[in-house]
Amino acid sequence: MSTAAVRGRWGLSAAQGDAACAALCFLAEPPRGGSAAGGRAWRRPLARGAGPANGPGGIAPSRFLLWAVTGAGKTEMIFPLLGAILEKQGRVLVATPRRDVVLELAPRLAKAFPETRIVTLYGGSSERWQAGELTLATTHQLMRFYQAFDLVIIDELDAFPYHNDPMLAFAARHACKADGKFVYLSATPPRPLQREAARGTLAHARVPVRFHGHPLPVPRRITLKSIEQCLRQPMLLRRLNDALRQSLERDAQVFLFVSRIRHIDPLVAILRRIFTGYCVEGTSSEDPLRAAKVTRFRQRDIRLLVTTTILERGVTVPRSDVYIADADSGLFDEASLVQMAGRAGRSSEDPAGRVVFASPQWTLSQKRAVRQITGMNRIARKNGYLKDS
Incomplete structure (x- = not known):
């Protein structure tokens, strides 16, 4: 699908559309070897007893960083990615740090994907034993799954509780299928990921502007x-x-x-x-x-x-x-x-x-x-x- 078609279908700006198309190209790539599971700084906490990769033959989930400034409209940009996986009968997990964000996103996703079974998981959720094509969860709920999803999207990976928590990073990796894909969303990615992006060892797209098209205020x-x-x-x-x-x-x-x-x-x-x-x-x-x-x-x-x-x-x-x-x-x-x-x-x-x-x-x-x-x-x-x- 062309950038113009993606923008038209999902109502995205030029910057949002370019980033979404870059992420869609990433999803279309075949699975990579184990080295794609993460840069050195991000593999280290996961390696205890886990080996170098999730699945046979050294296959591990590939990663993509969507680096979007605050107020850029990250949620709208993931809609094309969710649609691409769901149209192929795949399963998607969107993990976000806070319960209130889960509750705020749920109706927006339901409106965008009315025919999709959506499950929301957080502490005290009534849907915790249900399965769906699209799962929206707080990051602690990642520990409930093992190789269950074709796409795992981690929102605000630099925020508590995901940031600097090896247990949650381990859980996120194993929630994804061995040949699945990771997409990280952040306005302020940790410096190790910034360095990987700068070196070209981490597939990524930047959204450097807000929806209104004006520059960010400089302190x-x-x-x-x-x-x-x-x-x-x-x-x-x-x-x-x-x-x-x-x-x-x-x-x-x-x-x-x-x-x-x-x-x-x-x-x-x-x-x-x-x-x-x-x-x-x-x-x-x-x-x-x-x-x-x-x-x-x-x-x-x-x-x-x-x-x-x-x-x-x-x-x-x-x-x-x-x-x-x-x-x-x-x-x-x-x-x-x-x-x-x-x-x-x-x-x-x-x-x-x-x-x-x-x-x-x-x-x-x-x-x-x-x-x-x-x-x-x-x-x-x-x-x-x-x-x-």
């Missing part, structure tokens, strides 16, 4: 003392406060990410005194009202939300600006910084949202995050995907 830097110091001397927050005020006055919703839960309440108290005309709240993994606050933030009742990386993924709020305090913290790696930055500029009405890294130091992780974002913009412009190109 800028504000030199700021650590939040720990700023809480003791609130005057030190002045540069950050000035920038926050600009965002609020331009009518943006503001994410303010911090590295420590203990910083949230005292920082919220300071910001409430400064921004008296705006609703300021804080939330974290320990907050029982987190879901309600996120809803209020989406509804613009809350204008400035101080939070941790608990909201770095899966939250889309139109017209958002992002500020990351203590951006030099060791808790914020390149992937976290890119994901947090990815909350800004997601809507077509406000595609150039602001992203600010506020810290006393300019770290390698921050430099790599900026390099990754500017690199995607460069690729998008080169390929003619940007509306301003």
Whole structure:
């Protein structure tokens, strides 16, 4: 099927269509030898007692990386892949880190594939003993299967719980048939996979642009003392406060990410005194009202939300600006910084949202995050995907 036909059938953008077609070509390739099961950094955790390959003759599942920026529409891009396998009476597994994502994806897949038996699996699911052509599951459910699927799609492989968990990586490998195929989805793939892609040893496609066709917002830097110091001397927050005020006055919703839960309440108290005309709240993994606050933030009742990386993924709020305090913290790696930055500029009405890294130091992780974002913009412009190109 041509790129134009794929785009027309599934309603994809040019960038999405090109990536989907590259993945379809990968699915059409014959099974490869055991060396295709993974690069060295990804085989090592799987090798304990497993041998070099899944099946006879050294056959092991081949891998493909779909590297799509935040907000690129990864879900829509996998529809052609699911269709290609299902049309051949094959079985597909889509694994994603969170239960809420499973529940959100299930009706979308049911609408796209109305004649397909879809099973959803997560902790407490009523369908856990049922079989289907298309299985949608949380990553822990991978351990239920052995060589059951022709295609295994791992969404957000860089996120908890899949990332750095050899047991789940082992389970994922053995859920796939020996001659099956793996597709990894990520906006921030782990560096070993990035290196494999750069060397050409991992089949991959990049989607360097969001659906609206505008460049990704590039983070800028504000030199700021650590939040720990700023809480003791609130005057030190002045540069950050000035920038926050600009965002609020331009009518943006503001994410303010911090590295420590203990910083949230005292920082919220300071910001409430400064921004008296705006609703300021804080939330974290320990907050029982987190879901309600996120809803209020989406509804613009809350204008400035101080939070941790608990909201770095899966939250889309139109017209958002992002500020990351203590951006030099060791808790914020390149992937976290890119994901947090990815909350800004997601809507077509406000595609150039602001992203600010506020810290006393300019770290390698921050430099790599900026390099990754500017690199995607460069690729998008080169390929003619940007509306301003």
